Amino acid sequence: MAHADEAAIFNKDEAKVDWHDKALWFVRQKRDKSAHKVKGWEELRNYASAIKANVLSNLDSYLLQFEENAQKNGVTVHWAANAEEHNKIVHSILQKHNAKKIVKSKSMLTEECHLNPHLEAHGIEVIDTDLGERIVQLAQEPPSHIVLPAIHKKKEEVDVLFQEHLGTKPCDGDPEYLTAEARKHLRNKFIKADAAITGVNFAIADTGGFVVCTNEGNADMGAHLAKVHIACMGMEKLIPQEKHLGIFLRLLGRSATGQPITTYSSHFNKPEPGKEMHIVIVDNGRTEQLSREDFRASLHCIRCGACMNTCPIYRRSGGHSYKSTIPGPIGSILSPGIDLKKHSSLPFASTLCGSCSDVCPVKINIHEQLYKWRQVIVKDVPQPVVKKTALKMAGSVLANTKMYHFAGKSARFMLKHMPRFVIYSKLNAWGHARDLPEVKNDNFDEWYKKRKKNE
Amino acid sequence: MNGIKKEKRMSREAILNAVRKNKPESLPLPEIDLGLFEEEINLVETFIDNLKFVGGRAVQLNNMTEIDAEIKKLYPNASKIVSCVKESALGTISINKETEPHGLEDIDLAIIKGELAVAENGAIWVTENDFTIRALPFITNDLVLIVSRNDIYLHMHHVYEAISKRDRTFGVFISGPSKTADIEQCLVVGAHGAISLTVLIV
Ligand code: SF4
Numbered sequence: 001m002a003h004a005d006e007a008a009i010f011n012k013d014e015a016k017v018d019w020h021d022k023a024l025w026f027v028r029q030k031r032d033k034s035a036h037k038v039k040g041w042e043e044l045r046n047y048a049s050a051i052k053a054n055v056l057s058n059l060d061s062y063l064l065q066f067e068e069n070a071q072k073n074g075v076t077v078h079w080a081a082n083a084e085e086h087n088k089i090v091h092s093i094l095q096k097h098n099a100k101k102i103v104k105s106k107s108m109l110t111e112e113c114h115l116n117p118h119l120e121a122h123g124i125e126v127i128d129t130d131l132g133e134r135i136v137q138l139a140q141e142p143p144s145h146i147v148l149p150a151i152h153k154k155k156e157e158v159d160v161l162f163q164e165h166l167g168t169k170p171c172d173g174d175p176e177y178l179t180a181e182a183r184k185h186l187r188n189k190f191i192k193a194d195a196a197i198t199g200v201n202f203a204i205a206d207t208g209g210f211v212v213c214t215n216e217g218n219a220d221m222g223a224h225l226a227k228v229h230i231a232c233m234g235m236e237k238l239i240p241q242e243k244h245l246g247i248f249l250r251l252l253g254r255s256a257t258g259q260p261i262t263t264y265s266s267h268f269n270k271p272e273p274g275k276e277m278h279i280v281i282v283d284n285g286r287t288e289q290l291s292r293e294d295f296r297a298s299l300h301c302i303r304c305g306a307c308m309n310t311c312p313i314y315r316r317s318g319g320h321s322y323k324s325t326i327p328g329p330i331g332s333i334l335s336p337g338i339d340l341k342k343h344s345s346l347p348f349a350s351t352l353c354g355s356c357s358d359v360c361p362v363k364i365n366i367h368e369q370l371y372k373w374r375q376v377i378v379k380d381v382p383q384p385v386v387k388k389t390a391l392k393m394a395g396s397v398l399a400n401t402k403m404y405h406f407a408g409k410s411a412r413f414m415l416k417h418m419p420r421f422v423i424y425s426k427l428n429a430w431g432h433a434r435d436l437p438e439v440k441n442d443n444f445d446e447w448y449k450k451r452k453k454n455e
Numbered sequence: 456m457n458g459i460k461k462e463k464r465m466s467r468e469a470i471l472n473a474v475r476k477n478k479p480e481s482l483p484l485p486e487i488d489l490g491l492f493e494e495e496i497n498l499v500e501t502f503i504d505n506l507k508f509v510g511g512r513a514v515q516l517n518n519m520t521e522i523d524a525e526i527k528k529l530y531p532n533a534s535k536i537v538s539c540v541k542e543s544a545l546g547t548i549s550i551n552k553e554t555e556p557h558g559l560e561d562i563d564l565a566i567i568k569g570e571l572a573v574a575e576n577g578a579i580w581v582t583e584n585d586f587t588i589r590a591l592p593f594i595t596n597d598l599v600l601i602v603s604r605n606d607i608y609l610h611m612h613h614v615y616e617a618i619s620k621r622d623r624t625f626g627v628f629i630s631g632p633s634k635t636a637d638i639e640q641c642l643v644v645g646a647h648g649a650i651s652l653t654v655l656i657v
Contacts, residue, residue, distance in 0.1 A: 023640050038575070040491040050485040057482040060474040073623070079467040131646060132637035148637065155639040175641040186647060191557055209623055217593045217633040217648025224590035225556055235470070240484055242619065246612040247487070249628075250575070260505055260576030261611075261630045264593075264648065269623035272589060273552075283470045291477035 002345035007317030021315040028309040030258025047247050049363035052300035055238050062205040062238045069208025073270045078280045083113035086282045097228050099194035105219035106130040107199030108146050109232050112325040127189045129218040131182050138165045144319030147256050147305035152318050196222030200233035206241045209269040213262040220266055230278045235286050236299040251361035255304040289337045294372045298333045300362040307356035313349050329356035333369040344381040347373035489612050498574045498607040505577030509631030510644050511652040533563035539586050540568050556590035565595035569602040575610040582626035589625050598649035604656050
């Protein structure tokens with residue numbers, strides 16, 4: 001099903017959609033407040049972008065340097081060309097330790113590789129320990145957001161889920177009570193776990209260490225109690241030196257939720273005596289994305305979720321409508337690189353307003369890449385007529401350099417000047433239930449001036 | 456076994472070769488101009504404000520001799536206490552490198568010396584050397600960190616300079632108590648880690 005059809009399903013419950021929309025916009029506002037407090041915020045973004053570009057252009061040597069240093073620290077390093085190999089490696093480590101009960105902290109990579117079903121098929125219990133992830137795991141759903149996995153669930157739904165699976169009492173969705181019950185339930189899992197799996201936020205080439213960020217403390221509860229810690233990372237998670245964490249940790253928490261830093265930023269270098277630490281470095285399509293000049297910068301992503309929170313389409317269509325592990329604007333440029341046909345509607349799930357690019361802490365030109373995918377897709381994949389019309393209009397604006405610069409790639413421009421039927425067509429279900437944000441000229445001017453200054 | 460080893464080596468080579476083939480021309484690593492991020496602000500005040508913002512509590516003391524009285528006042532019901540600070544006599548459970556972390560499941564309070572604090576985000580840096588058992592600051596019900604007012608740094612850039620020479624095993628920035636907002640974006644303090652954090656600034 002195309003994204004617009006999936007979005008139409010999400011839009012059936014209008015009250016819920018409104019809540020979803022507002023909740024995410026609130027997170028976006030928290031991000032703004034937090035970012036504005038930092039002296040040199042734009043410089044931080046510039047540095048982050050330049051560091052990531054340097055990493056990608058020397059990725060082979062940084063990978064080797066990281067491997068060598070990690071090995072010196074007593075960490076075992078594995079390489080996986082694809083999801084299947086990643087899952088096999090993880091399973092073989094668990095088998096070696098006869099590990100049957102696993103706790104896992106948030107890792108979009110293991111979602112991407114579908115690690116849980118693989119391990120479960122081998123009789124291994126995998127418990128997602130991030131509260132949001134545990135909620136969607138119990139509901140047998142994928143996360144709908146990379147930072148807020150259960151943002152699509154109302155508290156009453158969580159209440160019912162917990163009654164059914166954790167034996168809690170009905171509580172009208174009281175978040176305090178439900179969280180306290182989850183704490184008890186998961187404590188028990190941490191204590192009994194044979195092995196812990198975590199993701200990696202940053203891997204540092206010159207020390208061989210890696211950093212995992214959580215607010216709940218679940219990565220640490222897992223990793224420090226179990227005998228074996230397996231950290232799974234996409235190969236693009238590397239940064240050259242430890243001091244660069246100064247840049248990235250200042251950006252990550254603020255961009256994600258408006259916190260000045262996540263509660264726990266854990267720096268793992270060596271395993272504890274008597275314990276094992278493994279790192280699995282995964283390609284799974286990343287080297288291919290590296291080859292695409294126009295889309296390479298998507299590998300800068302530090303998975304903060306800011307582009308989702310700000311996206312008018314994401315907020316009104318929900319993460320599940322994207323049918324890809326990473327939803328939202330960044331998912332819409334990553335997913336077509338993995339399976340162009342399956343994800344061909346995603347680059348159209350955008351107003352090209354550029355808000356995503358404006359908030360992205362590593363300055364990925366997200367909306368420009370979306371536009372570039374559209375060009376690739378109309379050539380290769382048959383398109384519904386209305387989309388073609390919208391695209392043509394976008395195309396005529398974007399092809400005309402003068403007009404393009406004037407419009408500044410703004411959605412506001414699009415919303416103002418595109419015929420109503422294009423914006424509110426049947427296919428654009430996210431614009432169906434209610435009018436899209438009102439266009440205010442002063443906002444546009446302010447935004448335009450700011451943008452000019454940054455150029 | 457040989458087969459698996461060979462396959463592993465092959466993926467490593469295949470990945471590295473694909474990177475070599477597909478990567479763009481080398482781009483420079485930027486030199487960071489720290490001057491861009493300098494600010495004249497009151498470090499102690501900023502730290503305290505940010506710590507409050509992230510759900511922690513700060514108490515300023517004049518002297519290390521005051522810490523036990525303060526902790527007793529703040530946590531009157533704590534009985535299972537691990538103290539990793541020699542100036543505190545409140546510890547009722549002693550730990551060493553061989554202590555089984557699972558046995559710490561029901562401790563009430565851990566008292567740990569923080570190495571330094573970060574004004575911009577209310578975080579405290581602690582390492583394994585400060586708390587012996589890696590699970591301790593997470594598994595404890597409540598956490599007290601003690602930091603010297605002379606060890607508060609403006610921002611993360613200075614902090615990474617300050618910790619660059621350390622023996623790297625395990626270290627963590629802790630900014631406030633453990634928390635979650637995964638149920639309808641309602642902030643709830645006390646997810647999996649410590650449910651409260653007090654920082655004593657001495
Ligand atoms: S693309 Fe940018 S804004 Fe979106 S998740 Fe990645 S880093 Fe964050």
